[in-house]
Amino acid sequence: MSTTSPHILVVDDDREIRDLVARHLKKHGFRVDVASGGVEMKEAVLRSRLDLIILDRVMPGEDGLTLCRNLRASSNIPVILLTLLGSDTDRIVGLEVGADDYLPKPFNPEELVARIRAVLRRAQALPTNKSAKIERVLSFAGWTLDCRARRLTSPDGVVVTLTDGEFELLRALAERPGVILSRDELLDLTSGREPGLFDRSVDMQIMRLRRRLAAHNDANDIIKTIRQQGYIFAADVEEAEH
Amino acid sequence: MSTTSPHILVVDDDREIRDLVARHLKKHGFRVDVASGGVEMKEAVLRSRLDLIILDRVMPGEDGLTLCRNLRASSNIPVILLTLLGSDTDRIVGLEVGADDYLPKPFNPEELVARIRAVLRRAQALPTNKSAKIERVLSFAGWTLDCRARRLTSPDGVVVTLTDGEFELLRALAERPGVILSRDELLDLTSGREPGLFDRSVDMQIMRLRRRLAAHNDANDIIKTIRQQGYIFAADVEEAEH
DNA sequence: GCTCATTTGTTACAGGGCGTTACAAAAAGC
DNA sequence: GCTTTTTGTAACGCCCTGTAACAAATGAGC
Incomplete structure (x- = not known):
C-alpha cells in the first residue's frame, strides 16, 4: 500500500462531479475507480484493495450515510463524505456514522486532495480490511x-x-x-x-x-x-x- | 490508556474561545488542558501523555502552522487546526503541513467534538500509544x-x-x-x-x-x-x- | 558552627504478576 | 470406540514492585 500510489474509489451519482473528481485525483497521482453506488460499489470494495472511498451523501439508490455505516461494520477503510447538505447537524451525523471527513459541496478540488492526504496519513498504518485479511x-x-x-x-x-x-x-x-x-x-x-x-x-x-x-x-x-x-x-x- | 478518557490540549490565545472549547469538551468526557502557545505548550506536549492537540492557526507568538510542522517532526500526535481564515488555500496549507483536520471559525462545538472523535478513531487504532513518537x-x-x-x-x-x-x-x-x-x-x-x-x-x-x-x-x-x-x-x- | 524540618536515598518486606510444571478436559485422527 | 494432540486449569515459586521504616542529605534559621 505504501509502495504504490493509493487507490481511491469515487462514488457519486452525478456523473459530471464524479468524473471531474476522478480526473483531478488522477492528476495528483492517485489510482481512481468510479462507481455510481449500490451493489456495484460493494463489489468494488470487496474485490479490489482500496485505500479510500469518497462517497456522496445523497444518492437515489442507497444513501451515502447508510452505505458508510454498512461499510464500517466489516471494514475500517477510510471514507470521506461529500454533500450538498452543509448544515452543522448533517456534518455531525456524517462523522458520527464513521466517516473520516465530511466535505460540503461545492468544494475546492485541491482541498479534497489535501483532506485525502490527511486521512491517508493516519490510516496507512492500519490493516485495511477486517474481513478479508490479506494473506x-x-x-x-x-x-x-x-x-x-x-x-x-x-x-x-x-x-x-x-x-x-x-x-x-x-x-x-x-x-x-x-x-x-x-x-x-x-x-x-x-x-x-x-x-x-x-x-x-x-x-x-x-x-x-x-x-x-x-x-x-x-x-x-x-x-x-x-x-x-x-x-x-x-x-x-x-x-x-x- | 485506552481505559481512560482521551486527553486533549487546547492551544488558543483567545482566552474566551479557549475556555469555551475546554468546557464543551469536558462536558463530553474528555480530559482537557489549555495553553496559550509558545513555550508553555511545548512543555505540556513534552510532559504529559496527550491524545490530541487543538491549535489556533493564528497566534501572536509562534504561528499555529509552524507549531504544527514542528510537532510533526518529532511526534505523530493528532492535530486539529482552528482558524478565522477560511479561504481554500488556507485550509489546504494547514492540512499539508500535517494537521489531521482543519476547522474554520466560527464553528459549531458539536461539530468539533464529532471531528475530534473521527480523528481519534483513526489515531487510536494506530499501533502503540498515541503521543508516542516513532520507535x-x-x-x-x-x-x-x-x-x-x-x-x-x-x-x-x-x-x-x-x-x-x-x-x-x-x-x-x-x-x-x-x-x-x-x-x-x-x-x-x-x-x-x-x-x-x-x-x-x-x-x-x-x-x-x-x-x-x-x-x-x-x-x-x-x-x-x-x-x-x-x-x-x-x-x-x-x-x-x- | 548547631538544630530541626523536610526531602530524598536505602533497606526490608509483603503482595501480586507471571513463568513453569503437572494434569485434566477437549478436540482431532484413526 | 481408542489414541494422540492440543488446549485450558491448578498449583508452585521466582521475580518485580510498591509500602513502610529508617538513614542520609539538604536547607533554613539561629
Whole structure:
C-alpha cells in the first residue's frame, strides 16, 4: 500500500462531479475507480484493495450515510463524505456514522486532495480490511511466517510445526510489531473469545510459542512481556505479499 | 490508556474561545488542558501523555502552522487546526503541513467534538500509544536504548536487562533530556497511574535504575535529582530512527 | 558552627504478576 | 470406540514492585 500510489474509489451519482473528481485525483497521482453506488460499489470494495472511498451523501439508490455505516461494520477503510447538505447537524451525523471527513459541496478540488492526504496519513498504518485479511509472508529476525500456508520457517531453514493456536498468536503479534497487546486483545485476536475472569490461556500459549521458537534458534526473545499490560513483539517485521 | 478518557490540549490565545472549547469538551468526557502557545505548550506536549492537540492557526507568538510542522517532526500526535481564515488555500496549507483536520471559525462545538472523535478513531487504532513518537534508538554517554527491542546496551557493549518499569522510566527521561519531570509526571508517563498521596514508587524505580546503570559503568550519574521538583536527564541524547 | 524540618536515598518486606510444571478436559485422527 | 494432540486449569515459586521504616542529605534559621 505504501509502495504504490493509493487507490481511491469515487462514488457519486452525478456523473459530471464524479468524473471531474476522478480526473483531478488522477492528476495528483492517485489510482481512481468510479462507481455510481449500490451493489456495484460493494463489489468494488470487496474485490479490489482500496485505500479510500469518497462517497456522496445523497444518492437515489442507497444513501451515502447508510452505505458508510454498512461499510464500517466489516471494514475500517477510510471514507470521506461529500454533500450538498452543509448544515452543522448533517456534518455531525456524517462523522458520527464513521466517516473520516465530511466535505460540503461545492468544494475546492485541491482541498479534497489535501483532506485525502490527511486521512491517508493516519490510516496507512492500519490493516485495511477486517474481513478479508490479506494473506502475506512476514519475516523477522531470520524467521519466515507464511500466513497462507500457515507455516513457520526457522533462520536455518527448518520448517517448524505450530499448532493452530500458536500460529494465530504468532501472527497476531507479528502483524503488530512494537505494539503492546493486552491478554484480552490477544484472546480476541486469536480465538475471538471473551476474557473470562481467571483466564491464563494466553500466558500458556505464549509460553509454548516461546519454547518452540527457543528450541529451533532464537537467542534474543522476540516476544517480550510487559508486566501489568501484556505482550509485545520486539523485532522488526518485513511484509511481503504473496 | 485506552481505559481512560482521551486527553486533549487546547492551544488558543483567545482566552474566551479557549475556555469555551475546554468546557464543551469536558462536558463530553474528555480530559482537557489549555495553553496559550509558545513555550508553555511545548512543555505540556513534552510532559504529559496527550491524545490530541487543538491549535489556533493564528497566534501572536509562534504561528499555529509552524507549531504544527514542528510537532510533526518529532511526534505523530493528532492535530486539529482552528482558524478565522477560511479561504481554500488556507485550509489546504494547514492540512499539508500535517494537521489531521482543519476547522474554520466560527464553528459549531458539536461539530468539533464529532471531528475530534473521527480523528481519534483513526489515531487510536494506530499501533502503540498515541503521543508516542516513532520507535527509535536513543544514545547517550555511550549507552544505547533500543526502544523497539526494549533493550539497553552499556558503553562497553554489554546488554543490560531492565525490568519493564525501569525501561519505561529510562525512556521517559531520555526522551526529554534537560526537562525537569515531576514525580507525578513520571508516574503518568511510565505507568499512566494517578499520583496517590504518599506515593514514592517513582523514587524507588529511580533508585533501582541508577543502581543498575552504576553496576555496569556510569561514573557521572545521568539522572539527577532536583530537590522539591523531580528528576532530570542530564546527558545529551542522540536519536536515530530504527 | 548547631538544630530541626523536610526531602530524598536505602533497606526490608509483603503482595501480586507471571513463568513453569503437572494434569485434566477437549478436540482431532484413526 | 481408542489414541494422540492440543488446549485450558491448578498449583508452585521466582521475580518485580510498591509500602513502610529508617538513614542520609539538604536547607533554613539561629
